[in-house]
Amino acid sequence: MRVTTSFPLGTLRDTPSEADIISHKLLLRGGYIRRINSGIYAYMPIMLRVIEKISKIIEDELNNNGCTKLLLPQLHPADLWKRSERWEAYTAGEGIMFNLKDRQGKEFGLGPTHEEVITIIASEIINSYKQLPQCFYQIQTKFRDEIRPRFGLMRSREFIMKDGYSFHSSKEDLALFYEKMGKAYEKIFKNCGLQAVGVEADSGAIGGASSKEFMVTADAGEDSILFTESGSYAANIEKAVSIPSEPVELETYRSELLETPNQKTVFDICKKNNLDPSQIIKVVIFLAKFEDKTNLPILACIRGDQQINEVKLFNLINLKHSSSLINLDIIENKSIVEKNLVDFPLGFIGPDIDNKNIKVNSNWNKKWFRIVDNSAKNLSTFISGGNKINFHKVFKKYSFEEEEFLTADIRNAKQGDKINAESNEVLKEKRGIEIGHIFQLGQKYSAKLNAKFSDKDGKLKNLWMGCYGIGVTRIAQAAIEQNYDDKGICWPIQIAPFEVIIIPTNFKDPLQMELSNEIYNNFKDNNIDILLDDRDERAGVKFKDAELIGIPFQIIIGRDSINKEIEFISRSNKSKIKIASNKLLETFISETKAMY
RNA sequence: CGGGGCGUGGCGCAGCUUGGUAGCGCGGGUGCUUUGGGAGCACUAGGUCGCAGGUUCGAAUCCUGUCGCCCCGACCA
Structure with missing residues (x-):
């Protein structure tokens, strides 16, 4: 290519003011992308060359692993998504699926992901175990109405993704293929010249059993990853499990009640009363909204020096309830409290708050769903809210079991925690950019969309499914985040334009x-x-x-x-x-x- | 959705407090000079000052409304 006749560069001397992180600035300055709207970008000729190189690397490796490329529609009928029971969650409220109606008033969504479409297709073309396993993939623009698009291509509303879906006759075969894909992914990222690590992850809205994320470590990353130095353990913070540090023992207080005027945070209470955060149990109130319109008030207890992991909490509540959970919100809005609760001293709530605090005429369930984190369940003497404004209480020999508490891990692992009781290995924390994610979906979609095959025994069974994503445009930007200097981008040669x-x-x-x-x-x-x-x-x-x-x-x-x-x-x-x-x-x- | 900030030529910004009909740097074009690290001089093109309404003899500037964008958070994969 010649710059004058066929390849205008379009570099900028000044950085447009919209950019914040280095990779975004360099993409704009280098003339790689132009912003058309919030989270919507044009890929300029030089960018397209990068995208095509990354795509080629992905295709080569997937084809080597027996995957087949196809191209699916981007306009998805609502009906299909209603069958998988994802339409509500993806469009209602804070849903991320762009949706529209055609001239006849039929509803459609712009594809954020393609499980439904591919499952229907697979169900039509796969009849017998003899045709399995099978893996289809595509490289295509995806649409997600992100709540807050940011950082250029890092979190945009339109982005290019490779998504692949595999079909199997058994759970075991799926697990084998999943491992194989994990290896293929490692190779792909290496072939792109990237340093990426695989971490255990939550499977989120896609659903399914096991999932693994591939992260490019970079300070600008939106995710936190926890790992051991030896590499024996690595997980996304949403999933990471660890042993919390030992609590500081609480000397018995003389009085039951502790006056704590305006001390609403753990930090305040500790500072004013000479306590350690691990001697406190904080109580956080959530409201869980389910698809069947049930509103369930949640009371979550955790040791004061720990943080609640809302993803774990979400999954736990979802698992314990028959309808699917759509929203889980912290309750801190005064008007919501006043409307549904009576005499409710927000900020001074204890684990023993009465069910009677829920108003009779509220549309909430009338009983708190009580959950206590592992870090707190063994504390029998601690300080927590006194259920009275400006008071905390010393709990002695308190038993969570008696109050029908569900005990679980709803806690964020953190830097410095031990990974298990036997090991001395300690967690470290880094920021990461998620560039790939693989899931074992199981039979979730095949069951809902009736995708069956005839097995060896002649019986019709639901297909076992896996799904595998790679953010193509995100890789491009992540690569810059990892490879630049004061003069500009330093592309790995594999993906350089x-x-x-x-x-x-x-x-x-x-x-x-x-x-x-x-x-x-x-x-x-x-x-x-x-x-x-x-x-x-x-x-x-x-x-x-x-x-x-x-x-x-x-x-x-x-x-x-x-x-x-x-x-x-x-x-x-x-x-x-x-x-x-x-x-x-x-x-x-x-x-x-x-x-x- | 809550908090903060910003909308003035392609890009970066000033002007707004105190109203008088728009300016700077970069970029573009032409000419001459220059020529191994974002050149110099001269000339030149390019803007309904986000949009709508109001106040006023007169609005980029004041008032009201509205739209959009960016950042932080909530949230989300």
């Missing part, structure tokens, strides 16, 4: 022009992705642009053209060598070979 750029310092010089063209054609003939910056610009401008857009190698054609010599520069390690032009191709090939 071009492998090498020719920079003639003065293209009007016939000698330079001739040599540039000669090298350009030679490289092109050898299938090397090469860009020729044939602009009539000053050398400095071209150097800056080449660095900004992050091409891994530069060929500088300058003064030494007369001797058929050029300079060969590596973007990432900044090495610079002078070399005869007839040796350039072989040098380039040997230099880059090791990088792939």
Whole structure:
């Protein structure tokens, strides 16, 4: 490609004010993307080359693993999503699915993910165990009406994703394939030149048994991951399990009641009363809203030095209730409290709050669903809310069991925690960007959409399913987050838009022009992705642009053209060598070979 | 949805407090000079000041409403 005739660069000298994190700034400055609306971006020619390279790497590896590429519709009939019982959760309230009606008033959604569609298709074409296993994938634009799109392509409303779905005749076969996909994913990310780690994860709204996320570690990441130094354990914070530190023993207080004026937070109480957070049990109130319109008030207790993990709590409540859980909100809004609760001293609630506090005419269930975290259940002497404004209470020999508490792990693991009772290994924490996620879905979708096959024994059975996603556009941005310097992007060569750029310092010089063209054609003939910056610009401008857009190698054609010599520069390690032009191709090939 | 900020040429911003008909840097175009690290000089094109209404002789500026975007949070995968 030549810059003047076929590949305008569109770099910017100033960063548009919308960008916050480095990768987003560099994408905009480098002319890779243009914002059209909140969370909606145009991929410019140079960006598309990156996307295509990433796609190719993914395709090659998946095809090697026996997967088959197809392309599914983006407009999904609501009916299909109602059958899987996801329409409500995905469209109502804070749902993330864009939805619309056609001219006849029929409802549709823009595909955020494709389990329904693929399951229907699989059910039509798969009849027998002899056709299994089978894995279909596509690389396509997905639509999600994110509550808060941010960081450019990191969390956008339109993004490119590879999504794959596998079908199996048994749970065991699914598990095997899931492992195989995990390996394939590791290879894909490595082939993209990324450092990624696999972590145990919550399966979220997609559902299913087991799931694993692949994370690129970067400070700008939106997720927290916890792991041991040895690599023996790694999990997303939503899923991570650990042993909490030992609590500090509470000396017996003389009085039962503790006056705590305006001390609503654990921090305040500790500071004013010389206590340790682990001697307190905090009580957090939630309201669970279910699909069948049930409103269940939740009372969650946890040790004061620990944090409630709302994902774990959500999953637990969902599991314990027959209808599916749609929303789980902390109750802190005064008007909601006044409407549904009576004499309710918010901020001073204890685990023993009475069910009578729920108003008779409220549309909530009239009994608290009480949950206590493992960290708190063994404390029998502790301080908690006194159920009276400005008072806390000393609980002595309190028994959670007597109050029908459900004991569970609803706690965030944290840095410094032990991973289990036997081990001395301790958790560390880092930020991560989720670039891939694999799930064992099981039979959730096949059961709801009636996707069956004939097994060996002649019986009709539900298909076993797995699903596997990779954020293609997110990979591109994550790669920048991992590879940049003060001058711009430093693409891993595997996904760089071009492998090498020719920079003639003065293209009007016939000698330079001739040599540039000669090298350009030679490289092109050898299938090397090469860009020729044939602009009539000053050398400095071209150097800056080449660095900004992050091409891994530069060929500088300058003064030494007369001797058929050029300079060969590596973007990432900044090495610079002078070399005869007839040796350039072989040098380039040997230099880059090791990088792939 | 709550909190904060911002909408002025392609990009970055000033002007608004105290109303008088829009300016700077970068970028674009033309010419001359320059030519290995975002050049210099000269000329030049380009803006219904987010939108609507109001106050006023007169509004980018004041008032009301509205839309949009960005950031933090809630939330979400």
